[in-house]
Amino acid sequence: MSAMNMIQAINSALDTMMQRDDSVVVFGEDVGYFGGVFRCTAGLQKKYGHHRVFDSPISEAGIMGTAIGMGVYGLRPVAEIQFADYIYPAFDQLVSEAARLRYRSGGEFHAPLTVRAPSGGGIFGGQTHSQSPESIFTHVCGLKTVVPSNPYDAKGLLIAAIEDDDPVVFFEPKRIYNGPFDGHHDRPLTPWAKHPMGEVPDDYYRIPLGKAAIVRPGRRITVLSYGTMVHVCLAAVAEAGIDAEVIDLRSLLPLDLDTIVESVSKTGRCIVVHEATRTCGFGAELVAVVQEHCFWCLEAPIERVTGWDTPYPHALEWAYFPGPARVIKALQRTLEA
Template identity: 65%
Template structure:
């Protein structure tokens, strides 16, 4: 399956298994979503289980919070992560706090799905990576898959979770890692348009990272699209890098990170979002605190620019294999 197909299959499985699961958002019903992730689900499960909403993110999430508090399990789609800000209050002040404010009288089993990151030349209103805004909020979980297998297993786990989950889906991975730049030149990173995805129900524990590539020279911490960029960069630099796909940013699998950095003694962090106050800063702080005496070179992070998201030059904005390869080489020299 592609990631789109895997996400659709996860929702199909849960709709069939649990009558409390609902899917709704802008254009997710009849049309099947702007990226077609929900195509066919309304026809199969009915308009009361999969339905369209007005263009009102605050109302979408607010209604979902109320439903979740009363025992339903809504899985809502925000059409682009850039559109989530009108619902930020509902997510951070209502959904995230409900268990604590009610002394566990209520929980909020809610999933907010959002396409994130660039790759479609959508500019600064369709290509943002806002994950750090949500990892700052106690009470939320934040997940970003990088493979179809993980996308299905993590989404099923998110729908079954008793607390709210922000589920970010890298647009460049929907149909396999899109490779090329704005001039059409290949960037050289491998393309995996589809992956083996089991039929039926399975889940992946939220809060567990995956070692995508074992190595001994340097640890690379990445998530989403940047996992593939890191793989290509390691090949380009000729460095035996151990690449950790975080998959879950909150909670974070510190045990896997710590074990890898203690082994390699070096660490490079890669993410697509802007540098300042990006999630990479949190990762570096955690590694510094846990692994300081094992480090052989300064920690490094390769990120997007501290600038409004570019439109025509987004392939220069992205951390690409060349930029990451230079960082890996530098880590080995220090």
């Protein structure tokens, strides 16, 4: 076991899989000699060579098309999109080719590729470096979507994604890349800090996709979240002193419906928290799922706490984020309803 932050855990996952499987190839913009803009691939090119860790042109559609071809050929490519905001030029390749390949070919071909992309805010990146587009990908049949919240999960989930025979979009919340986060920061974490967030096994392990984690047991209300917002929810619950059950979804698609239904059936109340904008965010799907499966158990309306339906603000991003104060108000309204 080693103390790692999320950057180090992701690097360890890639290193572990490249040691185990010669078919794993890592590529993207600046991932080679430079080691990635966030240093997640640091040292890998030196260790495994230019033929397995290499830089690509600034062409997201080209990166994705290349990854699909590699997957069909028999490799397991891990393609990095430098920021999730720039994934849209690659969207057609993901949706029209990668997601449909197994079905179009009657199972003859598949695309075992993993797309890594730093997402969300926290670095004052403004509208072009801070978006959370996860709900767009959960709408696409044939894609799997993962958002880890801590280093241990990041490594285990990334290993599972690389081993999966279908395409996986792996969003990495950059706000918690570098170190501890207690949900109360009013400024970005120090860039390139090397503070551990938790103990992570140095060797191989995997966390199955589609299995949520109950990070805080409780009996009065269920809180559903993922990524950075898990830490915000934990801070809010602790500050308010509420007996809430906090669930880290980890995998948005496939979704762990059983854990959600069991929790809400027990508590009778539920709120959903995510950083992305409210309208058509993944929280809307969660509300629908809870209502469909737990209607007769609910004692209050389900609430959403989300980012605002506005263009992402540059200087005011910390006002945009859902913080503990907003989460506490939603908890209190739901408990009093």
